Amino acid sequence: MTKAGTKPAAKRAPQKAPPMGRRERNKQEKLDRILAAAKDLFAAKGFNETTTQEIADRADIGTGTLFLYAKTKEDLLIMVFKDEMIETSQTAFRKVSSDAPLIDQLMQVFGAMVAYHNRDLPLARALIREITILSGPERREDVRLLMRIIYDGIGDIIVNIRAREKIRSDIDLTLAGETFFGIYYLGLIGWLSGQTTKQAFLKRLRTKLALSIDGLRLQGVETAKRRIAP
Known part of the structure; x- marks a missing residue:
């Protein structure tokens, strides 16, 4: 609040990036x-x-x-699709139904990623193969950036729904994001490698995510304590 007779401080204009040479x-x-x-x-x-x-x-x-x-064709593959994968992830998080249960929100996000890969399965297989085991360090930061976006997005979902779904307050949000994404990613590899169908992959994904979500809830802690107690 400004004092009477004084003018509010002028807002600083955002600094423009210097033009490229x-x-x-x-x-x-x-x-x-x-x-x-x-x-x-x-x-x-x-x-x-x-x-x-x-x-x-x-x-x-x-x-x-x-x-x-780009040192290799594999480098180029990641460079080409990095921005698309980032945009796919960010759009999925923006469009998630915030009033839906946690399991449905996660399935919406991962469903959007599955739809992206489903557009070109041979290319998706090559892309996931290269991202899973990088052939060189040059693209490591690209992959890290994508993972940070996904982990942070999942963490935001958990924070926003914590009270409604009685999620524990002591969980590491990044670790939770890694866990949920790891479940999805393992199933994705199974689908892309032909070990299962897309329908079976999504069905099992929902079941596995539901099991993990139970571990985040307050009653999950009490149940675990009862099991450990003699």
């Missing part, structure tokens, strides 16, 4: 062409059938220049 613009333009070429070719021919030479030719650069931006 010509060299930076040229690098960004080349990167954009590389990623666009890789995405088009992966979609048209598949990841395995696409060569780095074809990507370089489509982007109108030499292969030597291509490898300045």
Whole structure:
């Protein structure tokens, strides 16, 4: 609150990022062409059938220049789809029904991720294979960023629904996010590797998530204490 006769402090205008120089613009333009070429070719021919030479030719650069931006085709795969996967996750969390039970909110989020991968299963298999066991350290931060978004999103869901579903206040939200995502991810690998159908995967996912949610509730702690007590 301002005192009488005084003017409120003027709001600072947000600082604008300094404009990129010509060299930076040229690098960004080349990167954009590389990623666009890789995405088009992966979609048209598949990841395995696409060569780095074809990507370089489509982007109108030499292969030597291509490898300045990505050391391997697997690097390119993650670079191409990182932003899409981040946007898919962020959109899923924004659209979640906040008045729904926790199990339904989690299924909405993971269902959106499954729908994303279902668009191109061969490409999804290549992508998940590369993310699961990275071939090099260059893309490690990209994967970390995606995981932070997912873990934080799950943590926010738990915080917002904690009182309604009697969730314990002492749980580590990041660990809870890792646990729920780990359950989903293991099932995702099983589905993409052909060990189960999508319908069976989603059904078992809901059952497994429900079991884990029970462990977050207050009564779950009391039940565990009774089991441990002699």
